[in-house]
Amino acid sequence: MQYISEIDQLNNYPSIDTDVLRTFVAIADQGGFTRAGEKVNRTQSAVSMQMKRLEEDVLQRKLFERDGRQVRLTPEGQVLLGYARRILKLHSEVFNTLREPHMVGLVRIGTPDDYVMRYLPGILKRFSKAYPLIQIEMHCEGTPVLMQRRDLALTVVSREPGNEIGEQLRNERMVWVASPCFCVDEHETLPLAIAGLDSFCTQWARASLEAVGREYRLAYHSSNGAAIQAVVGAGLAVTVMMESLVPDDLRILGSDEGFGPLHTVNLRLLRNPNMTSPITECLAEYILEGFRL
Template sequence: MDIEDLRTFVNILESLSFTRTGDKLGRTQSAISLRIKKLEDELDCKLIERDGRTMRATAQGELLRSEAVRLVEFHDRVKSSFKRKGIGGVLRLGVTDDVADGPLSSALRRFANEYPNIQIEVSVDLTQHILARLKRSAFDVAVAKVDGSHQPTRILRTEPLVWCTHLDANDQPPGVIPVVTFVDGSYPRDLMLTHLTQAYIDWRISVVSSSLSGLRAAVEAGLGVTAIAAGAIRGGLKPAPEAWRLPPLPPAQTALFAAASTTPAQEAFIEFMSASFQMA
């Protein structure tokens, strides 16, 4: 049996229309009819019957349906696997440390299994540095926070940006809010300080860090508050008490940013990461 005959048969039973099947598969209605006739002749039975405008599978057609679906899926999976293994090259990847600390490890492991001939070079840095280097063509793909400076290729995840403090913090707010923040020029720093100022809340910078792990350590030690994406809250952190009346912040968006020039390795990674974040 021809796999395309089986694919046509499966699609007809899904759409219940020769015309819609032809549109989906890029074939004329007569070509679709010929494929079904060929399959019926080969199996020596009627597979599809009409009752007025109603179309349905015959008893023999129903028997074939599940096996046809399985064979088409197996064919496509094997073909796709060999196609993936044929893609090679070097992929230069820039990511922020919240991504490196979160879903990246397991995603890269699965990606390497599916695309063993792609060599990945990973750099971890702050969003503004990653995107600046992407603009200079230092990376093929970046996974970073959306900060308004670059147009993202694809949004991967949107989550709340939450003010956090240490686990033993009480409901009584400090007179002046100590802020643990990234280095000057970073998007989260500007966002926090702008919203605190606009809310007429007194603040001071207590700790400056160039990494998310440094931010977490300082907040866990009780040296101040910071704002991080909800998915990155763990360990000795908790949302700041509502009694502190810290201003709400816009959500954090993690996105893919791709260099202008495209390669098969780049395209494969973009599609893979998009699917990985949807499953996370």
């Protein structure tokens, strides 16, 4: 009887079409109704009508705050966004599993190596649990190299503000980092460890030091993020990295030690239009969700 009553209760709730949820997520990701309409192949007026019905007739909650052409989610909208992403992912899994119960194949993905330990383990664990027969081939290189590759189905890259491409994964604040044993005052000329000589993050670091008149030298350079962390962990230099990637054995340097704020870097997901498949699209959704957790 308890089970029947719960089913009856569920039947009293209005249903939300997955197309409406897909449009809602597109608005949240794109920041506006017009760009979301382009994403889901609907007109701006059709998108507005869908959201009006969702707000007024279905949920009876305000989901958006409008600021000119920009659209922000209300607290209720943020709650719905989390559920919407989960529902759409499960919806995709149902169709992929039942229509193609033996999804088998190879997906090549590219990512800078410092993202691998922080984000990829959880993403790949969830994905492999749902699709155990799919083989994933990972290529870990710097963003400039990855941008030149044409054999990768999915690529995670870093982009500077105003130069974004692909889909938004997350924004990350860049910070100055050193070993707890590194004493800034002992170095008249600051030794820097950098991952890319011409990267925009290196340019930000140099500009920040030059703005305060701090002398420095490029002491260590490697395209391998683990190598840079090893040098910094040994107390040989300072570096810049995304705040979420700072390990527990390193410390963030602040203004009290003479280090100014740095810019925010954008993490983006690129999909190769020549390598689209149900497998790559499914993995892309897992990556999008995993970076937002």
